[in-house]
Amino acid sequence: MIDLLDSASPLPTPLPVRPPETVSMRTRDGLRLDADMHRPDGPGSWPVLLMRVPHGRRAALSTHYAHPRWYAAHGFVVVVQDVRGTGTSEGRFRPFESERDDGADAVAWAASLPGSSGAVGMMGCGYAGMAQLLALAAAPPALKAVAPALAGWDVYEDWAYEGGAFRVAAVMRMALRHAAESARRVDDGTAYRALAEAAARLPTDDEIPSRPKILRDYGRYTHYDDWLTTPVPGGYWDGLSPRAALADSPPDVAILQIGGWFDHRLAGTLDAHAAWSPRIPCGLLVGPWGEDGWAGGGAAVDVDRLHAAWFGRVLRALPLPDHRPVQLYDLLARRWSSADPWSAGRPVVLHLGTGGLADRWPGSGRLGNAPDAPGLDVVVHDPWSPVPALGGHGSPADGLADRAALDRRPDVACYTMDAVVHPVTLCGGVALELWVEADAPSFDVSAVLSAVMPDGRSLHLTRGHARVEPGTSTRPLTIPMRATCATLPAGSALRLSLAGACYPACPVNPGTGAEPGETRQVDAQPITMLIHSGRDRPSRVTVTVTDG
Structure with a gap:
């Protein structure tokens, strides 16, 4: 594998490129899928880069990648295809349902196009990343490499639900975006305008926030109700997810994954890497990005040069030089690291302790190396003013946001460790065990781990969320939190913040146990949570430390 951040090796001299051609194929069930093909202008054959997209092949994910013409100039036949039911391709769009078979058919077809060498690689982010993995599950012989970015690999856990919360x-x-596209395809202008406007400003202030009127009126254009009303993993979700097909039988191809610390699908990206890396060539790059990608992430990475160099070698069956296959961006030190946190890190347990006012006075809640005396904090979640999502993943302002003001709210309990004397690097998994109970049959817990800087800023590092359904054991409640990579500078400290909401990333829990799609705003009630700590009920957060 190539050093993923090495952009010094020269690319071939750019080639002239032919004007793009519209080309079409037929799926195994007879539907026409349309694509744009870009290829070098000259004799010879080249490997194929296939990108299957749901948002229009002409856009070609140019928010994240160079135009296909650039890749064609560097020695590839580039094919950008509208997936079933989008753009000008035939059929009905149902997310992920047809991508395994359609993807395998598209790979075989792309391998036979004029100018193709017969070797196919796939690239793309988000939905286009999952489409690669689903095609990979079908094992088409011509597919030699994939580079899914910001994709995850389990639709239930990475796309639809988090900790049981929608x-x-x-x-x-x-x-809403896909529904607007479906309305456009049948020339329903009224629906298109309404859906596009709602996508720009989410109607979460509706009488039924999780199932607003516009989605009730135009449900025929979207999959939304299927996802909203299927809150349990397995079954339906396994049929959509590459995880179910690939976890126990890794594919025989080269894989390059790109993830973001603030992408809500990161956990699946890391799980896939852990499953595959011991057995196949598997690279991993994780930067300071959310789902919008690396354009504004603050870490300079020439992703296009990286893809061209990597695909250029693996699709031409060239030997790969010595490598650093894992590259992780340190959020606080603002530098890249090639350390392998899953083998080099050690777990450090930090216990919650309190003077009983962790929701009122920052010094009352503590994180320490040993259990403290028994303690109790009372946090009241008020649905009139739910704690908003800020920073991290799944919020309107994702990333390394300063949540110091949010931590001063009386419905947020904060537990802060003593400042570190020397720099300490966290790199790897984070987990929370919380002894908690509430006066309602159902409630939510949102947990945020942040770095309190010497200047008072509280920078969001990672978040976890859990929806407690009636009858769920909370002795303790396990809340998976996402991995992170950050070096705490001297004088800084870790803080754990706990609240009863993270809105609108997750719906406000009404406390009744009712499903989100059946819950009106008027149904929501205040919920009082009791957070226990100490020797008898040892609430604690575990972080992974690589030095210090």
Whole structure:
């Protein structure tokens, strides 16, 4: 594998490129899928880069990648295809349902196009990343490499739900955009305008916030109700997810994954890497990015040069030089690291302790190396003013946001460790065990781990969320939190912040146990949570430390 950040090796001299051609194929069930093909202008054959997109092949994910013409000039036949039911391709769009078979058919077809060498690689981010993995599950012989970015690999956990809570903002935005496209395809201008406007400003202030009127009126254009009303993993979700097909039988291809610390699908990206890396060539690059990608992430990476160099070698069956296959961006030190946190890190347990006013006075809640005396904090979640999502993943302002003001709210309990004397690097998994109970059959817990800087800023590092359904054991409640990579500078400290909401990333829990799609704003009630700590009920957060 190539050093993923090495952009010094020269690319071939750019070639002249032919004007793009519209080319079409037929799926195994007879539908026409349309694509744009870009290829070098000259004799010879070249490997194929296939990108299958749901948002229009002419745009070609140019928000994240160079135009296909650039890749064609560097020695590839580039094919950008509208997936089933989008753009000018035939059929009905249902997210992920047809991408395994359609993807395998598209790979075989692309391998036979004029100018193709017969070797195909796939690239793309988000939905286009999942489309690669689903095609990979079908094992088409011509597919030699994939480079999914910001994709995850499990639709339930990475796309639809988090800790049992519906990802209402992310799923609603996706559904409205695709519904607008479906309305456009049948020339329903009224529906298109209404859906496009709703996608720009999510209607989460509706009488039923998780199932607003516009989605009730135009449900025929979208998958939203299927996802909203299927809150349990397995079954339906396994049929959509590459995880179910690829976890136990890794594919025989080269894989390059790109993830973002603030992409809500990061956990699946890391899980896939952990499953595949011991057995196949598997690169991983994780930067300071959310779902919008690396254009504004603050870490200079020439992603296009990286892809051209990597695909150029693996699709031409050239030997790969010595490599650093894992590259992780340190959020606070603002530098790249090639350390392998899954083998080099060690777990450090930090216990919650309190003087009983962790929601009122920052010094009352503590994180320490040993259990403290028994303690109790009382946090009241008020649905009139739910704690908003800020920073991290799944919020309107994702990333390394300063949440110091949010931590001063009386419905947020904060636990802060003593400042570190020397720099300490966290790199790897984070987990929370919380002894908590509430006066309602159902409630939510949103947990944020942040770095309190010497100047008072509280910078969001990672978040976890759990929806407690009636009858769920909370002795303790395990809340998976996402991995992170950050070096705490001297004088800084870790802080754990706990609240009863993270809105609109997840719906406000009404406390009744009712499903989100059946919950009206008027149904929501205040919920009082009791957070226990100390020797008898040792609430604690575990972080992975690589030095210090």
